[in-house]
Amino acid sequence: MNVVHHNAAGSGFLSPTGVEITFVLVGLVVLGAALVTVTTRQLVHAALWLVVALGGIAVEYLLLTAEFIAWVQVLIYVGSVVVLLLFGLMLTKAPIGRSPDADSENRWVALGVALAAAGTLVWVVADAFRSTWIDVHPANGPGATAVTGSSLFRFWVLPFEALSVLLLAALVGAIVLSRRRPEGRDR
Amino acid sequence: MNDTLDALLRLVAVLVVFLVLPLLVGQTEHKVMAHMQGRLGPMYAGGFHGWAQLVADGVKFAQKEDVVPADADRRVFQLAPAVALLPYLVVLIAIPVGPHGFVGEAVDAGLFFVLAVMGVGVLGSLMAGWASANKFSLLGALRSAAQLMAYELPMLLAAASVAMAAGTLSLPGIVGQYHWWWTLWQLMGGLVFFTAGLAELQRPPFDMPVADSEIIFGAYTEYTGMRFALFLLSEYAGIVVLCGLTTVLFLGGWHGPWAGSVGWLWTLLKTAVLAFVVIWLRVSYPRLREDQLMKFAWTVLIPVSLAQIALTGVVKVVTS
C-alpha cells in the first residue's frame, strides 16, 4: 500500500493558496462564533459558540503547522475549560432561553472601546506587516511534537517548572475557595 | 489525485467500521447479558438464538415519536446526540489496525489527538442534560462532567507512560515499538487506562450519571427514538474506541503470529476480547456511589498511574 505520511493534518492536502483561503474562511467562522459568544442572550449557547470558536482556532493552529498546540487547544480548552464553564453556568442556575439582562449598561461604552481598539490595532498591524509573509509549507516544521517537546524541555525547563508551581498554587487556591466551612463558623 | 482518492477510500473504510463494529458490540452485549443473567427475552426474535433482536430494536427506535420537551432548548437538545457521537468517529480515523499504514490517517501526535478528541464527547452529555430542562437530566450532566474531569487525568498519565516507553506519540509508531514484555511492564498503566476509559464512557460500574434507578437515565431522560439510539450508539462506539486504544497501547495491536499478513485480525481479536470484558464487567459489578467514584479516581488511579510513569522512566533510563 502506498503510504503517505503527512506531518500535519490538513496542510499536506492543500496548496499555499489553499491554506490561505482555508485560513481566512475558518477565521471568519471563528470571528462569527466569537461574536455570537459575546452577544447572545442565552448563556449556555454562549459557551457552545465558544466551543466553535476555540475549535476553529485549533484548526487555525493546524494550518499554521502548529500541530501539537492544536491538540493541546482541543484537549484543554474544548475538553476542560468549556466543560468547567458549563459546569459553572449550571451551578449558578443559568436559565434556559433568553436572559433579558445578559448585557450590562456598559454595552455602548464597551462597544466604543472595542471598536476603537480594533480600529487602532488593525491599522497598526496592517501598517507594520504590510509586506510580511510566512512560509507554512516546510515539512517537519516547528509544530511537530518532537520539536516542540525538545525545545520545551531543553530551553524552557525552568519556566516550565515555575508553571508547575503556579498550577499547584492555583489548585490549592481553588480548593480553599470552594471548600465549605463547617457549620457554626463564620464564613 | 491519487492521494486524494487514497484518503477518500480510507475515510469510507473508517465510516464503515464505525457503522458496523458498535452494532456488533451491541448485539454481543444483548447475547452475553442474556446468557449470563439467564434472560430469555432477547433469545426469541428471529428464531435462531434471537438473531434479529438488534434489527427489532432498530425498527422500534425508528418508529418512536421524536419528542422534544416544551421547555427545552430545542436546537441544543437536538444537537447533543451528534456531539456525543462524532468524536468517536473522528478518533477511529487515527487508530491503526494493521501494519504498513493500515490506518485511516497516521496523525503525527496521534495519541494526543485521540485523547483530545475523546474529551470533547462529554460536551454531548452536558448539552443534553442542560437542554432537557429536567432536574434529573441536569444532575446527570453535572455528574458526567465531574466524572470526566476526574478520570481524564489518570487516563492521560497512563497514556503518557506508554508514549514515554515508545518514545513517540504516533499510534502506529507505538505499536511498532512494542515488545511482548511491555504488557507486563505497563500493566499498571494499562489497568488504569482501561478503568478510566470505562469511567469516561459511563459504563458500569461507573454509570452513576445515567443510573436509571437513581436519576432515571440522567441526561438521556427526555430522549426518545432515534436520538436516544444515537446516544446508545455513541456508547458502543466508545467501547470500540476504548478497546481498540487499549489494544494498540498496551496489548501490542497487530503483534502476534504472522503479523505481517493477518495483523489486522489480531487487532480486531484483542479488541473483541476487551469488549467482552467490558460487557462482562457490566454484568458482574454493582454500581459505585458518586463519592466512592471520585475517591477511587483521586486516591487510587492517579497515584498508580504516577507510579507507572516513574517505573517507565526508571526502566527507560536504565535500558537506554
Add this chain to the structure above:
Amino acid sequence: MHLIYPAVLAVLLFSIGLYGVLARRNAILVLMSVELMLNAVNINLVAFDRWLGDGLHTGQALTLFTITIAAAEIGLGLAIVLLVYRNRGSSDVDRLTDLADPGRPLPEQRAPGGTAAGDEKAEATA
C-alpha cells in the same frame, strides 16, 4: 501566507473579547470573553513563531504556558464566582459594588423573584 491574516484575526478576536469583558453582566460570560482574548494572543504567538522561526520556539512554548495559565485562571475564577454566587445569590458583575461610594442606588433587580430565589439557593448551599 500573508502574516496579516493571523495578525488581523488575532486583533479582531481580541477586540471581540474586550467587548465581552466590558459588556457582559454574568461573571462566567466575562470569563469566557477573557478566554477569547487569551486565545487571540495565542494566535499571535503561534503566527509570529512561524514567521521568526527561532530555534527556541519561543512562540509555541509561550503559547503552551498561556494555555496552562488560562486553565489555572479559569479554575480559580470559577471558584471565586461560585463563592460569590453562594454568598449573594447572584453572579452579576455590576451588582458587586460594595466598594462604591455608599448611598448610590443599586441597578434594578435582576428579574422578579430572581434574587429571592438566589438567596434561598445561597442559604441552601451555604
Add this chain to the structure above:
Amino acid sequence: MTLTALAALVPALPFLGAAAGLLLGRRAPGFVRPLAVLPTATSFVLAAIVAARQGTGPATDAAHRLTPTGSVPIDIALHLDGFAVLIALLVGLVATCVQVYSLSYLRDDPRYPSYAAVVSLFTAAMLLVVYTGDLMVLLVGWEVMGICSYFLVGHYWETEAARAASIKAFLVTKLGDVPFLIGVFALAADAGTFRITGILSTASAGGLHHPTVIALLLLAGVAGKSAQFPLHTWLPDAMAGPTPVSALIHAATMVAAGIYLVARLLPVFTASAAALAVLAAMAAVTMIGSGLAALAQDDIKRVLAYSTIGQLGYMAGALAVGNRDAAVFHLLSHGAFKALLFLAAGVVIHAAGTNSLTAMSRMGNLAKRVPDAAWTMGLALAALAAVPPLSGFFSKESVLRAAEHAAQGDTAHVPAAVGWTVLVAGLATAVLTGAYASRLFLLTFLGSGPEAPDHGKQPVPMTAVLWVLAIPTVAFGGLAYRRLPDWFGGAPLGPTLTTGVLGTALALVGALAAYSAWRAVGTTRAAVPLGAVVENADADVEPALVEAEAIATHKEVYGDIAAADDPGDPGRLLLGPLHGAAAHGFRLDAAYGALFVRPVLAATSLVRFLDREVVETWVKGAAGAPNLLGAAVRKAQTGNVQTYLGALLAGAVVLAVLVAVGG
C-alpha cells in the same frame, strides 16, 4: 593608674552614676541613694589625688583624636594645671556635700531619683569643663550644665515661680551662649585649633585677627553663665529651685564656669584693652548694683543670690585687671563659704517654715532652734564680708591688691582706668557687702517675737555638712595664700596693708551702719504686726516640702517674691528712696520686658494674625478645593468594575494612538 586616666575618671564617675540613676531610678529605688552619693564622693577623692599628683608641676596635657573632622580638629583633650585641679577639688567637695545634704533635704521627694541623677550629671559636666583642654568638649559640658540647671531650677514645677524661673534661666543663658558659640568658632578659625593651649599660644603670639570682637562675643557667654550684668537676672529667680541646687549652682558649678573660662583664656582678653574695659565696667556695675539689690531683698536666698552676683563681679574685676590668680583664689574661697551659706539657709528655712526675712525677724529664738546653722552661717557671712582672718578676707584682698596694682599702671596690657574702676567699685562693694551680710544675720537670727516653730533636731547629714564646709570657710584663705602662687605660677596673693586695712574698715563701716539701722527700726518692727509665718509646724514634713510651700505661698502673703512691705527692715532705712528699685533688681526685668518681650509679643500676635487670617484662608481653600473635586470624582466611583476597566482600556487605546501617531 596614670594621672590622665585618673583625671578622666573624675568626670566619668558622676556621669555613669547619673546614667545608672536614671535607668534604675524607678525599678530599684534602693540603689538610688548610693548611686547619688558614692560616685560623686569617689570622684571628689580622685580629684584630690589628681590634685596631689599634679601638684605644682608643669601642666599635664593628653589628647585623643576620635575622628578627623576635615577642618579644625576636635580632640578629647585633658589639660591639668593648678587652676584645673583645684577647682575640680572644689567642685567635688561642694557636689559631695550637696548630695549628702540632699539625702535628708529631699528625703521623701518622689522625684528624688531623677533629681539626684541630674545633680550628678551637672557635676560631671562641670568637671568636664574644668578638666578639658579642648573648647569643643568644653562647650559640651557647658551646654549640659545649661540643660541640667533648667531641670533642677524647675524641680518644683508645680509652682508658677519655678516654671518661670527654669525657663528664664535656660533662655537667658542661651542668649549668651549664641554669641559665645560664634566667638568660639571665630577663635578656632583664627587659631586653627580648638585646643586651649594652641589658642593661648596663638593669642600670646598676637595671632588673633579680631581679638576685641572675639573677646566681646565670649564675654556674652560668660555674662550669661556667670550671671554678670546685664544677663544676671536669671540667678535671683533661680532661687525657686531647691536650696541644695542653689548651693551647687552658686558655689561651684554653673556660675564658676564662666569665670573659669575667662581665667583659662585670659591672654585672649588681655589682647584687647577694649574687652578688658568692658569687662571692668560690667564687673563694676554688677558689684555695686547687686550689693544694693541684696540690701533690699526679702527672700533669704535672693539675698544670697545677689551676693553671689556681687562676688562674681569681684572675680570678673580681677580678671579685668589681668590677674587670674586672684580671680581663681576668690572663686575657690567663695565657693566654700557660699555653699555653706546656702546649705545653712536651707536649714533655716526648714526651721522657720518661711524664706522671708520679714517673717524671720519677727520670730524669736530661731538661733537656738538651729544653733549649727546660726554659727556656721555667721562665720560664712563674716567671710563674705571679708573679716580677717577668714578666707574671704584673703581672697578679696588679693583682688583689691591686683586692682590697685593695675590702677598704678604696673600691670601690662591693662589700662590704669580699668584698675581704678575695679578698685573703687570693689571698695564700695565692700561697704555694701558688710551692710547686707549684717542685715541678713540680724534679721534672721536676732529676731524677736513669738517662738519659732519647733521641728526638733535638724537631720545629722545636713548639720554635719555645714561644719565640714565651715573648715575651708575659716581656714582656707589664711593657709593657702602663700602656697597658691606656686600652684598658679603667678604673683603673690597676700594682702597688702593699704587695701587690707581699707577694705576691712569699709566692711566694718557697712556692718555698723546696718546694725545701727537695725536698732533704729527695732521698735517699729515690734509694733508692726507680722508678716505671716507659713504654718506648717509638722515635724515630720521634709525640709524640701517646707521650702516648696514657702516659695509657693510667698507671693500670696507678701505680694512679691523679692520684697515685703516692711518698715522694720534696716535695708529700707539705709537705701532710702532706692529701696523699691533695688528690691526689684533696678527693674531690669521690666526694662527687658519693655525692650524685648513686648515687641516680640507684638510680633507674635502679628504673626498669629497673619497665620490665622491670611495663611489659614489659603490652607482652607487648598483643602476645600480638593474636597469639591473629590466630590466630583467620587461620582465616578460606581463600584462597577466594568466601568473602571472600560475607562482604563479607553485610556490605553488613546495612549496607543498617541504613541503610534506621535512616534
